[in-house]
Amino acid sequence: MTEIQRRGLLIILSSPSGAGKSTLAKRLMAWDPSLKFSVSATTRKPRPGETDGVEYFFRTKDDFEAMVTAGEMLEHAEVFGNYYGTPKGPVEVAMREGRDTLFDIDWQGGQQIRRSSLGKDVVSIFILPPSIADLEQRLRGRAQDSEEVIAGRMAKSRDEISHWAEYDYVIINRDIDAAEAELKTILEAERARADRQPGLNDFVRGLNKEFEAR
Ligand code: 5GP
Numbered sequence: 001m002t003e004i005q006r007r008g009l010l011i012i013l014s015s016p017s018g019a020g021k022s023t024l025a026k027r028l029m030a031w032d033p034s035l036k037f038s039v040s041a042t043t044r045k046p047r048p049g050e051t052d053g054v055e056y057f058f059r060t061k062d063d064f065e066a067m068v069t070a071g072e073m074l075e076h077a078e079v080f081g082n083y084y085g086t087p088k089g090p091v092e093v094a095m096r097e098g099r100d101t102l103f104d105i106d107w108q109g110g111q112q113i114r115r116s117s118l119g120k121d122v123v124s125i126f127i128l129p130p131s132i133a134d135l136e137q138r139l140r141g142r143a144q145d146s147e148e149v150i151a152g153r154m155a156k157s158r159d160e161i162s163h164w165a166e167y168d169y170v171i172i173n174r175d176i177d178a179a180e181a182e183l184k185t186i187l188e189a190e191r192a193r194a195d196r197q198p199g200l201n202d203f204v205r206g207l208n209k210e211f212e213a214r
Helices: 021-031 061-069 088-096 107-114 132-141 147-161 176-191 200-212
Strands: 010-014 040-042 056-058 073-079 082-087 101-104 122-128 169-172
Touching (some): 010 021, 010 107, 021 101, 040 061, 061 073, 082 088, 082 107, 088 101, 101 107, 122 176, 169 176
Parallel strands (some): 010 101, 010 122, 040 056
Antiparallel strands (some): 040 082
């Protein structure tokens, strides 16, 4: 089958911590290895098991600020007292190659990218928990954070959830397999949009040539 040239999508996933966003991002990456995960830079300390350059680029505050000043960030924001930001370079490369990039970023980052010149290529998806009790249980289940950190995350969750209506799609994560299926359906539909496939003109021209040759 002919591969139709496509513009790369910027797929933004946001949710309060504990709503299953990271799990869904990992599942989507496993389903489609051509997706590029946008590795953010952050000033927060690595958690056990996290590797520099894989989950995040772990940077000092000075280094982070230097990246912002140099215009190397597509967006950046302060979350839980730390800085987080999306390096611009890898996103630009992926877009040129027609590859889709997946972002696990908060509403502030989503808003900045949506309002940037890349906004027309954004597909934004918000993941909601089925209940606040469920959200808290999942946060505690991680057993990685202190009581104080958990309380802070719950407060931030309310703020994050208040931005749900800014997103193109909302998935309620009642069941992780169903949520994953919904996410894939969204991606497949967005990829099939006519305006996302600049190669269609050439393809249809080819079809017409075939008509004429009959
Ligand atoms: P965590 O510290 O738990 O990995 O992430 C905390 C929050 O920061 C999550 O909501 C995550 O989506 C968000 N985040 C991660 N990277 C970025 C980024 O580059 N930009 C923005 N705006 N938020 C980010």
